[in-house]
Amino acid sequence: MKVPTMRASRRTLVLATLVLAAMFLVACQTGPESAGPVASGTEAASENRADADLVLRGGRVYTLAWGEPQRDGSPAPDAPHDDAGWRPDASAIAMRADRIVYVGDDAGVAPYVGDATSVIDLDGATVLPGFIDSHAHGSSYGLVLGRVSLLGVEDEAEAVARITAAARETPAGEWIVAWGFDEGKWSEHLPTKTLLDEKVPDHPVHAIGLHGFASWNNTRSLEAAGITGATKSPVGGRIVLDDHGEPTGMLLDNATDLYAEVLPAPTLDDRILGTRRALRSMADLGYVAIHDAGVGGEALAAYQDLAERGELSVRVYVMLAITDTATMEDWIARGPHTSSDGFLTVRSVKAYYDASLGARGARMLEAYADRPGHFGVSGSDYGFDRALAQRAMEAGFQIGIHAIGDAGNRETLDFLASVYEQAPSARDNRNRIEHAQIVHPDDQPRFAELDVIASMEPPHAVEDMAWAEDRIGERAAHGYAWRSLRQQGARLAFNSDLSGSDPNIFYGLHAAITRRNKAKQPPDGWFPEQALTPEEAIRAYTAWNAYAGFADAESGTIATGRWADLTIMDLDPFVVGSEDPGRLLDGTVLMTVVAGEPVYRHGETEPVPALYTNPLARDP
Numbered sequence: 001m002k003v004p005t006m007r008a009s010r011r012t013l014v015l016a017t018l019v020l021a022a023m024f025l026v027a028c029q030t031g032p033e034s035a036g037p038v039a040s041g042t043e044a045a046s047e048n049r050a051d052a053d054l055v056l057r058g059g060r061v062y063t064l065a066w067g068e069p070q071r072d073g074s075p076a077p078d079a080p081h082d083d084a085g086w087r088p089d090a091s092a093i094a095m096r097a098d099r100i101v102y103v104g105d106d107a108g109v110a111p112y113v114g115d116a117t118s119v120i121d122l123d124g125a126t127v128l129p130g131f132i133d134s135h136a137h138g139s140s141y142g143l144v145l146g147r148v149s150l151l152g153v154e155d156e157a158e159a160v161a162r163i164t165a166a167a168r169e170t171p172a173g174e175w176i177v178a179w180g181f182d183e184g185k186w187s188e189h190l191p192t193k194t195l196l197d198e199k200v201p202d203h204p205v206h207a208i209g210l211h212g213f214a215s216w217n218n219t220r221s222l223e224a225a226g227i228t229g230a231t232k233s234p235v236g237g238r239i240v241l242d243d244h245g246e247p248t249g250m251l252l253d254n255a256t257d258l259y260a261e262v263l264p265a266p267t268l269d270d271r272i273l274g275t276r277r278a279l280r281s282m283a284d285l286g287y288v289a290i291h292d293a294g295v296g297g298e299a300l301a302a303y304q305d306l307a308e309r310g311e312l313s314v315r316v317y318v319m320l321a322i323t324d325t326a327t328m329e330d331w332i333a334r335g336p337h338t339s340s341d342g343f344l345t346v347r348s349v350k351a352y353y354d355a356s357l358g359a360r361g362a363r364m365l366e367a368y369a370d371r372p373g374h375f376g377v378s379g380s381d382y383g384f385d386r387a388l389a390q391r392a393m394e395a396g397f398q399i400g401i402h403a404i405g406d407a408g409n410r411e412t413l414d415f416l417a418s419v420y421e422q423a424p425s426a427r428d429n430r431n432r433i434e435h436a437q438i439v440h441p442d443d444q445p446r447f448a449e450l451d452v453i454a455s456m457e458p459p460h461a462v463e464d465m466a467w468a469e470d471r472i473g474e475r476a477a478h479g480y481a482w483r484s485l486r487q488q489g490a491r492l493a494f495n496s497d498l499s500g501s502d503p504n505i506f507y508g509l510h511a512a513i514t515r516r517n518k519a520k521q522p523p524d525g526w527f528p529e530q531a532l533t534p535e536e537a538i539r540a541y542t543a544w545n546a547y548a549g550f551a552d553a554e555s556g557t558i559a560t561g562r563w564a565d566l567t568i569m570d571l572d573p574f575v576v577g578s579e580d581p582g583r584l585l586d587g588t589v590l591m592t593v594v595a596g597e598p599v600y601r602h603g604e605t606e607p608v609p610a611l612y613t614n615p616l617a618r619d620p
Contacts, residue, residue, distance in 0.1 A: 051113070052094035052095055052109075052113065053118065054095045055092065055093070055095070055109055055112055055118070056093045057093075057122065058106060059088075059124065059127045060127065061091055062086075062126070062558075063090055063559060064539065064557050065559050071487045071489065079535070085575060085578055090558070091104075092104060092106045093109070093564075097595075097596055098563060099564055100559065100562050125568050126573070128569070129542040129546075129565070130289065130555065130594065132287065132288065132291070132545035132555070133290045133498060133545075134493040134494065134548050135291055135457070135493075136292060136498035136503065137294065138278045138498065139271065139275055139292050141274070141281070141498055142277040143270070143271070145609065148162055150163075151611060152180075156189075156195055157195070159181055160200070166178075167200045167202070173202065173203065176200065176204070178205070180208075181209055183213055184210075184358020184359065184464060184467060187359055187360065190214075190250045192248040193219055206263060213355055214250060214252050215255075215259065216250055218249060222249065225262045229245045231247075231258075234254050235381060236253055236377050236381055237258075253359060253382075254382065268301060268305070271298060271301070274302075276306060279306075281607075282314055283314050283592045283600045284605070284607045285504060287505070288555070288567065288592060289315035290314060290317070290498075291317040291319055292318055292319060294321040295350075296320075297326065304344070307344040312344060313594065314594055315594065317347065317549040318344070318345060319349060319398075320348065322349050322351040323383075325388065331397070341595070342554065347396075347397060348400055348432075349397045349398070349400070351384060351399060352383070352402040353402060354382055354407075355377060355404070357404050360374060360376060362376045362438065363375060363404075363407040364376050364406055364407050364438070364472065364475075365405075369471060370470050375407070378408045379411060390419050390426075394419075397429065398432065399416075399429065399431050400455060401415075401434060402435060403435065409439045410443050413450060413452065427451055431452055432452065433454060435456060435460070437456075437479055438472065439454075439485070441478060445488045447485060448488055454493070456493070457496060458494055458511035461480035462526060477527055482532050484530065491548070494537070494540035495541075499611060503612075506585055509537050509584050510581060510582070510584040512532050512536075513532060513534055513537050513584070514531060518585060535574065537573075542555075542556050551563075565593065566591075567589065567592055570590055571584070571586075588602060590602045
């Protein structure tokens with residue numbers, strides 16, 4: 001598919017094609033109570049007011065410009081909410097260049113409409129501040145799209161069948177790289193190389209787990225990597241051996257890194273193409289920005305190339321991979337940087353403190369319920385570089401530390417506290433714990449005390465519930481604890497962990513509000529006391545994520561002078577999320593506006609093929 005140069009051609013595309021009333025035929029049931037008379041679109045702008053480039057009117061606009069909800073989720077006194085429920089607080093928006101110049105009713109926007117203004121009548125569609133995915137792997141997502149998908153496979157036989165089908169189309173001897181088997185769900189019955197060897201003997205096969213904490217390989221693949229029964233497992237990883245001391249084909253946690261120098265390396269052009277495709281895919285889903293968690297030098301080069309050419313379709317907040325020490329040293333010397341147009345920011349660092357819960361690598365305070373005596377791995381035993389992390393923080397970089405287990409989270413909080421003692425200014429970096437999955441109640445207040453953001457994934461809760469209680473028993477009640485953390489004053493930031501979970505925003509909102517999976521199970525939600533309100537869930541994907549990326553002065557709220565970054569959808573998530581949240585799963589993004597220009601238009605823009613095409617693919 002040919003992808004147009006984005007910012008170089010956006011205004012041309014807008015002026016040429018944006019007569020989109022037909023696009024919004026699926027309207028909400030009621031119009032905004034706050035909207036005034038609909039302007040005809042023929043009024044001339046006032047003499048003292050320059051014409052807008054783009055005007056949206058006739059919509060249900062929620063600005064989020066009112067006060068923050070209480071810790072129990074109760075709306076602020078000035079919120080557009082009463083006993084009858086939620087109502088929008090505006091109906092029209094005018095944009096000039098990349099900024100919002102007016103927010104209000106339809107009558108008030110009329111003076112901004114001139115001969116060259118593109119006007120879109122929204123016909124009751126809902127407009128929200130643009131959604132942000134605060135923990136994605138965009139730089140690798142495009143590459144994943146080109147791999148054999150194992151999403152949703154139920155067993156080893158089904159996975160091998162997909163790989164075998166790909167092998168028929170691949171010359172003998174060439175690598176077959178697959179991705180997407182659920183290492184957490186499969187951990188009780190890990191596959192081996194046997195069936196792969198039988199069905200795919202002529203290709204080295206390397207299958208990567210859904211969350212990247214396991215890989216599955218055949219004999220040709222192991223031979224190519226030089227892995228034998230005598231190979232020592234790396235720190236924080238395990239080469240699974242059979243009863244004879246030979247590799248089974250499964251590598252867990254840091255052992256997956258043994259393939260880093262073996263697999264065919266993507267070229268810069270491969271990365272640029274994949275990154276462009278990934279960002280377009282996120283725009284299709286309604287996102288105006290992503291935080292890419294764990295960007296190495298080669299991936300950063302692709303982002304920089306696209307930024308220089310004006311081809312970033314959404315804004316990118318880079319979290320540098322701490323494991324790329326050369327790139328880290330370079331940026332510690334430089335310091336944080338944001339491009340003049342705000343499309344590329346390098347201000348954060350991603351580190352790993354422990355491994356995954358599914359593979360029992362997450363560090364726990366008490367042993368795993370289903371593996372007595374096993375506590376997981378963390379810190380230096382998992383390769384966490386304390387000195388480099390501290391140096392990055394002292395240089396002004398935010399740090400986002402992956403921590404899953406209750407011990408992993410406690411030790412990470414201890415580390416951050418120790419850095420603050422030595423470098424008090426590091427406390428201002430809006431530091432984050434990525435996932436914050438299982439947090440002991442004693443440690444929940446420490447997030448607020450230490451000004452640490454809990455960066456979490458609503459889909460993970462409803463995807464992990466099938467096995468999480470088997471792993472850790474009653475401690476699961478302290479997991480994915482959004483409400484408990486909110487009540488303790490913690491800041492939240494929500495995301496998909498793309499490509500680890502479906503980034504569909506309606507799925508994320510549904511999971512956050514109901515604690516149910518895509519099949520709407522369990523009916524009352526999994527530990528429903530941890531659910532959030534619709535307003536909190538929406539803020540966690542918009543305003544709170546803007547704060548997590550130091551963009552809260554520009555994004556997250558629809559207001560005059562801010563970036564014109566908007567998400568338009570066919571249902572009202574405030575109303576639907578309150579009255580019938582299951583309907584959220586039927587929502588559709590109609591338009592994504594970034595820097596004042598539509599980068600996706602439902603029905604007009606060809607969508608980028610996505611991994612999660614089966615709506616039930618990730619159900620446990």
